[in-house]
Amino acid sequence: MYTTAFLDLPPLRSAAGSVRLPGSKSISNRVLLLAGLSAGRTRVHDLLDSDDTRVMIEALRQLGCGIEHEGRALVVTGLGGRLVTRQAQLFLGNAGTAMRPLVAALAVLSGLQGGRFELSGVPRMHERPIGDLVDALRGLGCQIDYLGQDGYPPLRLAGGTPRVDAPIRVRGDVSSQFLTALLMAAPMLSSQSPVRIEVVGELISKPYIEITLRLLERFGIHVQRDGWQAFTVPAGSAYRSPGDIHVEADASSASYFVALGAIASDATAPLRIEGVGADSIQGDIRFVDAAQAMGAVVRSGPNWLEVHRGAWPLRALDLDCNHIPDAAMTLAVMALYADGPTTLRNIASWRVKETDRIAAMATELRKLGAEVVEGADFITVHPLREVRAAAIHTYDDHRVAMCFSLAAFHGLVAGLEPQPLRILDPRCVAKTFPDYFETLFAVARAATADIPVLTIDGPTASGKGTLAAEVARALGYHLLDSGALYRATALAALEAGVDADDEAGLAALAAGLPLRFEPDHVWLAARDVSDDLRREDVGAMASRISAFPAVREALRQRQLDFRRLPGLVADGRDMGTVIFPDATLKVFLTASAETRADRRHKQLISKGISANLATLLQDLQARDARDRSRSTAPLKPAEDAQLLDNSALTIEASVAQVLEWWAQRRPF
Numbered sequence: 001m002y003t004t005a006f007l008d009l010p011p012l013r014s015a016a017g018s019v020r021l022p023g024s025k026s027i028s029n030r031v032l033l034l035a036g037l038s039a040g041r042t043r044v045h046d047l048l049d050s051d052d053t054r055v056m057i058e059a060l061r062q063l064g065c066g067i068e069h070e071g072r073a074l075v076v077t078g079l080g081g082r083l084v085t086r087q088a089q090l091f092l093g094n095a096g097t098a099m100r101p102l103v104a105a106l107a108v109l110s111g112l113q114g115g116r117f118e119l120s121g122v123p124r125m126h127e128r129p130i131g132d133l134v135d136a137l138r139g140l141g142c143q144i145d146y147l148g149q150d151g152y153p154p155l156r157l158a159g160g161t162p163r164v165d166a167p168i169r170v171r172g173d174v175s176s177q178f179l180t181a182l183l184m185a186a187p188m189l190s191s192q193s194p195v196r197i198e199v200v201g202e203l204i205s206k207p208y209i210e211i212t213l214r215l216l217e218r219f220g221i222h223v224q225r226d227g228w229q230a231f232t233v234p235a236g237s238a239y240r241s242p243g244d245i246h247v248e249a250d251a252s253s254a255s256y257f258v259a260l261g262a263i264a265s266d267a268t269a270p271l272r273i274e275g276v277g278a279d280s281i282q283g284d285i286r287f288v289d290a291a292q293a294m295g296a297v298v299r300s301g302p303n304w305l306e307v308h309r310g311a312w313p314l315r316a317l318d319l320d321c322n323h324i325p326d327a328a329m330t331l332a333v334m335a336l337y338a339d340g341p342t343t344l345r346n347i348a349s350w351r352v353k354e355t356d357r358i359a360a361m362a363t364e365l366r367k368l369g370a371e372v373v374e375g376a377d378f379i380t381v382h383p384l385r386e387v388r389a390a391a392i393h394t395y396d397d398h399r400v401a402m403c404f405s406l407a408a409f410h411g412l413v414a415g416l417e418p419q420p421l422r423i424l425d426p427r428c429v430a431k432t433f434p435d436y437f438e439t440l441f442a443v444a445r446a447a448t449a450d451i452p453v454l455t456i457d458g459p460t461a462s463g464k465g466t467l468a469a470e471v472a473r474a475l476g477y478h479l480l481d482s483g484a485l486y487r488a489t490a491l492a493a494l495e496a497g498v499d500a501d502d503e504a505g506l507a508a509l510a511a512g513l514p515l516r517f518e519p520d521h522v523w524l525a526a527r528d529v530s531d532d533l534r535r536e537d538v539g540a541m542a543s544r545i546s547a548f549p550a551v552r553e554a555l556r557q558r559q560l561d562f563r564r565l566p567g568l569v570a571d572g573r574d575m576g577t578v579i580f581p582d583a584t585l586k587v588f589l590t591a592s593a594e595t596r597a598d599r600r601h602k603q604l605i606s607k608g609i610s611a612n613l614a615t616l617l618q619d620l621q622a623r624d625a626r627d628r629s630r631s632t633a634p635l636k637p638a639e640d641a642q643l644l645d646n647s648a649l650t651i652e653a654s655v656a657q658v659l660e661w662w663a664q665r666r667p668f
């Protein structure tokens with residue numbers, strides 16, 4: 001997951017390959033709650049692991065449900081209708097699918113059995129309406145107090161005397177989750193008589209009610225319905241765990257990849273999406289119809305979709321999106337690539353979700369250069385005619401972050417000069433899709449020259465490894481420790497007995513080295529060699545063999561291969577001069593020989609290795625001289641390098657300096 005302050009996307013050009021999507025949020029949280037209310041154990045497979053499901057799981061745990069991991073499944077042992085904990089403060093983040101259903105279930109349970117529960121969330125959750133649900137529950141006899149502003153969480157559920165002598169009436173024009181919540185709680189009220197729920201006024205987001213009804217069926221509750229107007233839970237209904245249950249991949253998450261295929265995949269290599277297919281129980285699968293109307297070519301089978309571009313530019317659309325409120329945001333970005341203005345209608349609920357999504361989309365699309373018209377319940381987006389490098393605000397809304405990543409393909413529009421795009425606070429995707437960007441980067445392609453590289457070269461013990469790792473972490477970029485490639489070759493040569501003068505033998509060894517890098521670890525075949533690579537004898541050998549042109553050539557392509565989306569920080573001795581001469585920023589890091597010898601000394605001592613400062617200084621000076629004077633890739637700053645002497649700087653100050661230079665070279 002990207003936890004950086006921002007994530008820069010270079011211009012993207014195409015997409016190919018296959019993605020497996022995480023589980024559906026809507027199904028996961030319903031299944032978790034139903035399992036928590038049922039008696040016995042429910043083994044849940046392919047559950048979504050994200051912020052929204054974590055708050056639900058934590059709430060169930062606090063309520064006394066059993067939660068265990070069994071292999072890759074999660075086993076929930078439910079309450080069987082009996083409260084074991086009568087007081088709890090539950091924090092539900094910004095998960096509507098946790099807040100609304102838990103309010104109804106706990107209002108009913110605390111009414112029937114006694115108890116006091118306080119439910120709260122992030123500040124935005126306290127701006128998301130819940131009054132219609134509270135009104136319905138109060139009408140039933142539940143006692144609910146607003147702890148902040150009337151009509152909004154946080155709430156206290158404090159017992160009451162729920163009775164079902166009359167139908168429960170609920171409005172459904174602000175959120176369908178209120179009806180979902182009542183449907184899931186109703187079985188607990190059905191012991192004496194049926195429970196009838198009537199919808200007052202127009203119901204929005206109807207397909208989410210279908211998901212609720214389908215999952216209630218799986219848990220033994222057979223709701224009788226009268227269209228969208230009334231729902232009856234029969235007398236004596238009781239949750240019955242299905243034992244095992246599988247969660248489909250998330251159809252709303254699929255929308256980004258369906259759009260990706262429609263924009264950037266070729267018929268010869270369609271984008272494949274695993275985990276959800278046209279037979280999905282999630283309403284957002286209907287996004288596929290909208291994408292097809294815009295020109296996407298989609299094939300589908302059980303649990304998979306394949307998508308490629310059909311029409312280009314895409315075809316403009318005028319669509320009532322009430323049935324796909326979440327996925328419709330993706331259409332607003334696809335509209336940038338259409339042949340005319342696209343209007344998405346009947347989306348008033350966008351204004352009360354993670355943020356005011358109509359306002360957010362309009363503001364951010366305009367930043368890119370698009371013309372946008374917004375109304376109370378619609379948005380019209382005109383295709384891009386000009387484009388600006390933009391830093392996209394994401395408003396802690398996962399869908400804003402995810403759908404705007406698709407704007408990085410604007411270079412495919414004839415006549416537009418591609419610009420980089422910045423996504424601010426990319427970690428907000430954790431609400432439903434923590435690995436969204438990793439998944440995107442596994443299938444999206446950029447021109448190599450567009451993938452930014454930051455090089456940090458410098459002499460031994462200058463601290464470039466630490467600096468590079470910190471800068472890479474701050475930018476969310478890949479890290480190449482090119483010295484480790486040389487040291488691994490040296491280690492392998494020492495162990496295989498290859499002579500230090502055998503240039504051809506060393507080059508062959510370098511070319512075939514089974515090396516693998518992980519954060520803070522280097523693997524040689526199945527062995528973690530991170531510590532061995534730090535050995536002084538390995539370092540000395542590395543310095544000798546790195547003078548051979550054939551060895552350097554053998555390792556060259558391997559280094560170039562590290563230039564992958566979204567970008568690279570490369571540290572070494574010739575990163576800016578030889579390997580990445582087109583790097584966006586080149587830093588040449590130095591420190592006095594005395595400072596470096598002193599640092600190396602402390603490093604060794606701290607590891608319990610005895611060392612002599614004077615000898616270290618001598619070795620270091622000899623190595624500097626060898627590195628500077630060798631004929632192949634001698635150690636010297638690139639002409640366009642920024643020089644940084646960190647003798648008197650903390651690591652934080654060095655990182656800040658490099659990031660400032662980086663910022664100066666970015667258009668944001």
Ligand SMILES: O=C(O)C1=C[C@@H](OP(=O)(O)O)[C@@H](O)[C@H](O)C1
Pocket residue numbers: 025026027096097174175176177180204205208325326349
């Ligand atoms: O019941 C559900 O799982 C959901 C219902 C929809 O909300 P509204 O009914 O408020 O539109 C949707 O936007 C949300 O992401 C999930």
Ligand SMILES: C=C(OP(=O)(O)O)C(=O)O
Pocket residue numbers: 094095096097326353354399432
């Ligand atoms: C509206 C959304 O979430 P929630 O379940 O919190 O309502 C969403 O995921 O787009």
